[in-house]
Amino acid sequence: MKVLLWKDSRKNIETILGNGKLDYGVDFYSTTPDITEGYISPDGNSFVVRVKISKISKYSAQKGLISKKKSDLKGIISIDSAEEINPKPTSDFKLSTRTKVVKTHAIAEVIEIEAQHVKGLIESIPKEVNSIIKEAEKLGFTLPLSVAEKVASLTGSITPSQTKELLKKIKSDMETKAIDPYEAVGIIAAQSIGEPGTQMTMRTFHFAGVREMNVTLGLPRLIEIVDARRIPSTPTMTIHLRAGLEKDQSAVSTVIKELENTTLLDVAEIITDVGEQTLTVVPDSARMKERLVAFEDILSALDSVKQVNLKPDMEKHTVEIKPQQESYKKLYQVQEQLKILTIKGVPGIKRAIARAEKDSGEYVLYTQGSNLKEVLQIENIDPYRTYTNDIVEIANVLGIEAAREAVFLEAERTLEEQGLEVDKRHLMLVADMMSFTGSIRAVGRQGISGRKSSVLARAAFEITTKHLLRAGLMGEVDLLSGVAENIIVGQPITLGTGSVNLVYHGPKKE
Amino acid sequence: MTTGISKRIQRIQFSLLSPEEIRKMSQVKVITADTYNDDGYPIERGLMDLHMGVIEPGLKCATCGGKVDECPGHFGHIELAMPVVHVGFIKEIKTFLDASCRACGRIKLTDEQLVLYKDKVTANDLSSFDPEVIGLICKKITDEATQRLVCPHCGLQQKKVILDKPTTFREEGIKVTPKEIRERLEKIPDDDLIFWGMNKEVARPEWMVLTVLPVPPINVRPSITLDTGERSEDDLTHKLVDIIRISQRLRESRDNGSPQLIIEDLWDLLQFHVTTYFDNQTAGIPPARHRSGRALKTLVQRLKGKDGRFRSNLSGKRVNFSARTVISPEPFLSINEVGVPEKAARELTLPVSVTPYNIEHVREVIARGPEPRDEFGKYIAGVNYIIRPDGRRIKITSQNAEENSKKVEQGWVVERQLSEGDIALFNRQPSLHRMSMMAHTVRVLGGQTFRFNLAVCTPYNADFDGDEMNLHIIQKEEARAEARIIMKVSEQIMSPRFGGPIIGGIHDHITAMFLLTHNNPLFTESQALHILSYVDTSELPEPQIVGETRFFKGRDIFSSILPEGLNMRFRSKLCKAAKDGVCEYENDPRDTDVTIVNGVMETGTIDEEAIGPFSGQIIDKIFRKFGSSAAAAFVDRMTRLAVGVISVLGFTTGIRDYDIPENAVKRIEEISVEAVEKIDKLIGNYREGLLESLPGRSTEETLEILILGITGEVRDESGKIASSYLGLNIPSVIMARSGARAKMLNISEVAGMVGQQSVRGGRINRGYYRRTLPHFLMDDIGASARGFVKSSYKSGLNPLEYFFHSIGGREGLVDIAVRTSRSGYMQRRLINAFEDLKVDESRKVRDTIGSIIQFTYGEDGVDPTRSEKGETVDVDYLMLDLEKEGSK
Secondary structure (H helix, E strand, O other): OEEEEEEOOHHHHHHHHHHOOEEEEEOOOOOOOOOOEEEEEOOOOEEEEEEEEEEEEEOOOOOOOEEOOOOOOOEEEEEEEEEEEEEEEHHHEEEOOOOOOOOOEEEEEEOOOOOOOOOOHHHHOOHHHHHHHHHHHHOOOOOOHHHHHHHHHHHHHOOHHHHHHHHHHHHHHHHHHEOOOOOOHHHHHHHHHHHHHHHOOOOOEEOOOOOOOEEOOHHHHHHHHHHOOOOOOOOEEEEEEOOOOOOOHHHHHHHHHHHOOEEHHHHEEEEEEOOOOEEEEEEOHHHHHHOOOOHHHHHHHHHOOOOEEEEEEOOOOEEEEEEOOOOHHHHHHHHHHHHOOEEEOOOOOOEEEEEEOOOOOOEEEEEEOOOHHHHOOOOOEOHHHOEEOOHHHHHHHHOHHHHHHHHHHHHHHHHHHOOOOOOHHHHHHHHHHHHOOOOOOOOOOOOOHHHOOOHHHHHHHOOHHHHHHHHHHHOOEEOOOOHHHHHHHOOOOOOHHHHOOOOOOOOOOO | OOOOOOOOOOOEEOOOOOHHHHHHHOOOEOOOOOOEOOOOOEOOOOOOOHHHOOOOOOOOOOOOOOOOOOOOOOOEEEEEEEEEEOHHHHHHHHHHHHHEOOOOOOEOOOHHHHHHHHHHHHOOOOOOOOHHHHHHHHHHHHHHHHHOOEOOOOOOEOOOEEEEOOOEEEEOOEEEOHHHHHHHHHHOOHHHHHHHOOOOOOOOHHHHEEEEEEEOOHHHOOOEEOOOOOEEOOHHHHHHHHHHHHHHHHHHHHHOOOOHHHHHHHHHHHHHHHHHHHOOOOOOOOOOEOOOOOEOOOHHHHHOOOOOHHHHHHOOOOOOOEEEEEEEEOOOOOOOEEEEEHHHHHHOEEEEEOOOOOHHHHHHHHHOOOOOEOOOOOEOOOEEEEEOOOOOEEEOOOOOHHHHHHHOOOOOEEEEEOOOOOEEEEEOOOOOOHHHEEEEEEEEEOOOOEEEOHHHHHHHOOOOOOOEEEEEEOOOHHHHHHHHHHHEHHHHOEOOOOOOEOOOOOOHHHHHHHHHHOOOOEEEHHHHHHHHHOOOOOOOOOOEEEOOEEEEEHHHHHHOOOOOOOOEEEEOHHHHHOHHHOOOOOOOHHHHEEEEEOOEEEEOOOOHHHHOOOOOHHHHHHHHHHOHHHHHHHHHHHHHHHHHHHHHHOOOOOHHHHOOOHHHHHHHHHHHHHHHHHHHHHHHHHHHOOOOOOOOOOHHHHHHHHHHHHHHHHHHHHHHHHHHOOOOOOHHHHHHHHOOOOOHHHHHHHHOOOEEOEEOOEEOOOOEOOEOOOOOOOOOOOOHHHOEEOOOOOOOOOHHHHHHHHHHHHHHHHHHHHHHHHHHHHHHHHHHHHOOOEEOOOOOEEOOOOOEEEOOHHHOOEOOOOOEOOEOOOHHHHHHHHHHHHHO
16 A cells, blocks of 8 residues: 655644644645555654545645645645554655655555464463463462473372462472562672673684584673674574475475575676677576576566666577666676676575484574574565574564563573573573663663763763763762762662661660 | 761762852962972962962961861862863864854744753753763754754854864854853853753853863872972873963963964963863873873873773772782681681781770780780780770880770770681682672681682682782671671572582592592591591491401491481482493492482482582582581581591592503504595595585685594594593593593593694694695695694604694683683673662662663572572472472
8 A cells, every 4th residue: 555655844743633634735746646545754754643635636726725835835635634643663664765764755655564363472371381370379479480381290190289289389489589679680690691701712613513604602792792783793593494394305495595695696697798888698597597596587686777778688588788878987887786786585694504403304594694574574484483693683673572582592592502501580681681771772881881870880981071071061960879879989889788777776775 | 986877978969160169169369380489388379379288297278277187178270361162071062152143142943943842851851861862862953953054033144163173163264262152152041051951050051161270189189209309290280380371471461462373372372281181182182291201191081991080999999907918728727717827817907896895805805915825825816006085096015005905995996906706808809700709707827828718719719829819807897797697608609690509629629529439438447537537527437347347438438427317319420421321330230329318328429510619419409408507517528528538548640640552552543544544535635626515615614624523533532542441540530530620531632642733713724825834835734734633642742743732722822811801891891781780679670760670580589599500499309398298
């Protein structure tokens, strides 16, 4: 469905919302047919109002017309109704141009997302386990899933009354093991992750099982994770095939060919005729077949090359390309452009390798390079078991909860591979701290540390003077609630035993 | 005497200093660019004026009348002849000039926009909101105002202001003097300031252009007298001298009407001096230098970086009542104790308040004098100082001890020397986790070193090759109580990192326990008595009577240190590591598992898995079932028992541990020759282009991967051959297999073959042009030309092998050096980001402003320290418990 997007001032948006049905003069005109919906944005980035459009007509002077601007009007939009919506970012629309921001107006397609019902967490828990959790709730505590599963596995051998007794025991055990209030869990987590850092290796190791691929592991990878780097130094994806195709070798090779980025040079020769000022693409049918490329694919890829005339020879399966502008420079430019032209495959995926899992015989694909959004759209892969080690990408594609899990899993995997035992709870805390604001924040001065509420704590960490000077300007107040700032002024800190006051009034004098 | 904290700083408000305020807080207007006169007396109204405080003993502060340590110091001020801009605020001044109208001073936004943005800006309260976010919002608003070329308020056409770094502003090529800047900034109305993020309550934009300069107190910039009697001034004083001098010249030139050019030059010079006074590393300005050529350390340099005020003096502070010396081991101390040399114990004191309850005792202690000993010549605590209620300290000497002991009354404080049983904090750097600083009770010993039980080496990561450690004596009753309850070594046995014990037997402890229990050897009565004499046990185990003589079984001896009621069953490291479950037990097939029933060890071998740090199954169980002191007692007794065992049996290692039969050596030689042949064949294939490359790899890479595979195999194979001749009767093997020290790999390197040396994960491929050493032909990529070491350590390496081995070894050293700094920085960042998190009463994790990080800590609210190696609860164990109760 095509929709109209435009940018407007807040005042105008208010007017449109207030009026309901109206004709609205705008400084653009569009002849695209069948537009019945429009979205308005105050900044060109997020759209906050949806309008139903009955028609768009050319501008003509009209009495009492409400319009966007005073002059320069070109069209009139007849609006049926307008409603406020949750802000929709530009990325929710498929714009014809590649811009991220709508400057004045644009025609776009609404990206329709097919929602598929995924079994909820509660539903996915087996009945027996669930009933144990319910039982525990009756006793007044929340039973962790793993413990519930363990208890459920015993049910066969014990009586219901014993189960209840056991749950009571678990409850009291969990109470004695509970974390103490005011415990400095952050420091403990940081120490528990930092201390084994000295025992980790610096080197990049071969991938477990796939020696064709290098993956960063050890300390550099751990640093990468806590840094929340945009792109990891070795992005990799792990891809499983859809149920039923896991052991299908031909399906595997098809997917690999769909994944691997194929360029024109991979399947064809480029012959440059300097005299005639032409370039001829001569595809090699054997190589095309190997990479599953049809002649049409080449043609459609060549369509994206601008300022050239294409002369395809459907018989011989060659294409003659002639730049519109005759110059050696242009010819050279086009030639270079052709060399790196992508025909097929997922951008960013340099290579994909299939490995049969030892025990199950199931094929698993490992890739060099990562592009989650595109890979998820490939048929025959199992989207639920598709994984990338690029945390920021996961945050962008799947959202913050997935990214939180990814931080946790990646950190856990890195430490485990090095044979270092670190409690899950510490890694969870790191993952939660990096993600609780809704976006992934790095551990460091641009991330968590730079956003502390205390001026003194920020000044003590890094870039001392900047923070002090700005504090003066903005009149910041340091409430001395954290650790670093209290140490600086020489007061007891607010964690642990420092967070409670205990006053003893001796026995009253008789 | 002050007890406890009576006052707390609630909040600190930051603001800019206004010129009026600078003048108000100033005690003296400094006009003379000089410090001391010829007599060495501070010049009045000079930079060392007595109104700004005193640094010399004998003099009194002219402002407060205090002496050296009493006067806190007072500010002075300098009136600058002409205004200059403050370097730190250059960027802000630029945005103020850009976004405001040059004529009317209003922000260049329409009234409509002002209303709209006002809400946006005021919506975010500074106290709860991120200043970074406010900064971004303000930047957007000011950017919009900057782009407007006509003032919407007065309609004046605007000119573009360019910042000519570092401190000059130009408007259409013409310089805007600081004076003009100040005038413009003055015009900006208070109510508009919020759009720049400036708080009108505490700051005005024109204050960013200085007309008055505060002069810091003298104790901030003390001068030092050198041995020659020459005075050396602080860098700040030097800079202030320059500023006053130039300011005065500028004033004179201006007043007597010198040419504009001269005035401007002087003005620029003044700007330079004031700029470098604040920050001597400003980009675009040559740093001001000392006569010797050293760059001056001015205000910003004093605050910034690792050695700056913040990190060096405020976040970490030096303390009294601490000691540092070399450490050495002492197996007869408990893990909860630390041996302190007498010399240190006499210096370290703790305050004792004199009360009616202790006055008699205190008097007696004082009377002993400063260096008392008991009748056997053993150390006992004396007193170094007594402090009167008015704060006067009296030093106790052997002459005045008697006399002063009578003087002491209630309310006095006595600084008593360290005595046995005092609690102290013991620390080894780097302090990477909380177990790097634990509380020990003091034992005063002879010698010059700190001593402690070897089981405590692991948490401190200490060894005795010259390591030094620090000892801190706790000065307050509350702190002592906390240290005893939560910081004692026994309370820290469980590591919060993985929920298992971090304290346990090491090296010889493990060897000894292995020797004691493996195959359950028999000990004669005298041997058993010797062993058990190391432990505080009162009775001997059940003897085994063989013929006429009484023997004692090793496992029974071990059982004597186990607490009653301990039941457990686990597999020892020896069996875990052994493949296909075959481990060397000759006596009993049940011995594969360690079984302990009611505190009696029945089968198995005690090794790293049972008593080592990290794994320590027995320690773990005792801690959970019987508590921290029982676990500490077990470790104490176990380490002592180990000394007993090993001193009876003896244990040594030597080169003959690695003797393997002639034919084994031959076999290893053969396989290494085979491997080299295989590699040569691969290379041959590669040269002929017959080598099929692995998917996604070049043929070169494929070749390397394959060769590495072969060399790895040979090494493993040779190791296997060598180990097959090295049984558990060999000390080195006992050490490796029991987990005491080294791995089997190391043994196979000595007896079998060292194997391929590597750099950055590959074969050695560096050195000369197209070859590693001139001994090889160019492009020789054979095994020996790329660092394959055929020899074993025992047979000795040939010079080429030795060289390659050194290359590999060097890489390891470099790796460690790089790693420590990188991981150190990562940990600093982690700590800094997470230090403020705490668990609240309802087990939620919150940060300082109250944001919830986790709704239940760790998703189950369980403390990792108390968890079952990470698991929430041990269901099997609870079930067992339940069954036992049921059967009763």
